[in-house]
Amino acid sequence: MMLSDQLVVMQKNETPPCISIVVALEGAQDKKAALQLVNQSIEEAADHLRTAWPDKAASLVNAFNELLNNYTYSPVHKGLGLYVAPNYNKLFHFSFPVQAKVCLGEKFAVRELLYQEQYGFEYLVLHLEEKKVQLYRGQMDRLQQIKDDNFPLDFDNEYDYTPATGGERVKDKSTIIGLRQQNFYRVADRKLEAYLHGQVLILTGPTKDIGYFEDVSTHKKELTASIHGNFSGVPMKTLEDKVWPAVRSFIELRDQQVIPSFMNVSPSR
Structure with missing residues (x-):
């Protein structure tokens, strides 16, 4: 079940305590x-439950422990959210x-989940240059370079360049270079297929390289923004600072289908 669907289920929950x-x-190394x-947080919740809902405390604490039994640690996770009610229990990674x-309380406190729904989606950044194509996976304002086969x-x-009409080779040097570059990016576009599953795709690189790639790409519907400039060899933070504003602009323009329906959730929760 997707996060947006979970939020609907959580909002409709009518059996307290939630x-x-x-x-x-961030400080946990393993x-x-x-x-x-x-x-420590579960024990704090248990203390409150024993006072306010003593008849439900044991079963709810057991529900938290069941969630932990299926918890998989990853250093990329910055936080966890555990949500339990008499008829619901779910663990989320932030x-x-x-x-x-x-x-x-009577309702779940879902501010972090709303933020995750709005900003925490995964996107891809493809950096193009004349002799190399690099792929990055992004979440929020952080990028991680993909290094594989x-x-x-x-x-x-x-x-190689493509034969001209009639089987003759193109002799103009600039045309040959352009055709070779397009063929190179055509190969990159095919390899990109293994990573793109509807995510946002952002291109970075010199203007001419972005143009070559756009001419041959079969993933135009995923292309969201192009950031012109050569970022090869620059610190990762430099590329992140260039990409994140484009991602934020996409988010701000995106039709909000989930957030408005939860605007009645108290901000104090």
């Missing part, structure tokens, strides 16, 4: 440290820094 635990994981932080909190992709002489 316990929302948000755990900050699973053991992460579990220690989570258990891709952005969060502030720890424990909330008990497909990318980075280096140019070599196998990207």
Whole structure:
């Protein structure tokens, strides 16, 4: 079930108490440290439950422990959200820094989930240059370079130019270079197929290279923005600072289908 669907289920929950635990994981170096932080928050929630809902405390604490039994640690997660009610329990990972909190009430405290829904989606950045194509996976304002059998992709002489009409070779040097470059980017576009599953795609690179790629790409519907300039060899932060404003612009223009329906959620939760 997608996050937006989960938010609908959570909003409709009418059986209190609804316990929302948000755990900050930035200081946790491994699973053991992460579990220690989570258990501290669960114990805090348990203390409140024993006072306010003593008849439901044991079963709700057990529900939290069941969530932890299926917890998989990853250093890329910046936080966890655990949400439990008498008829609901779910664990979420947050891709952005969060502030720890424990909330008990009639409704779930879903501010972090709303933020995740709005900003935490995954996107791809394809950096083009004459001799190399690099692919990055992005979330929020952070990028991670993909390094595998497909990318980075280096140019070599196998990207030959196409014969002209009548079987004759094109003799103009600039035309040959352009055709070879397009063939190179055509190969990159085919390899991109393994990573694109409806995500936003942003192109970066010199203007002429972006033009070559756009001429041959079969993924035009995913292309969201083009950022012109050669960012090869620059610090990752430089590229992130260039890309994130384009992603934010996309988010701001995107038709909001989920957030308005939750505007009645109290901001204090």
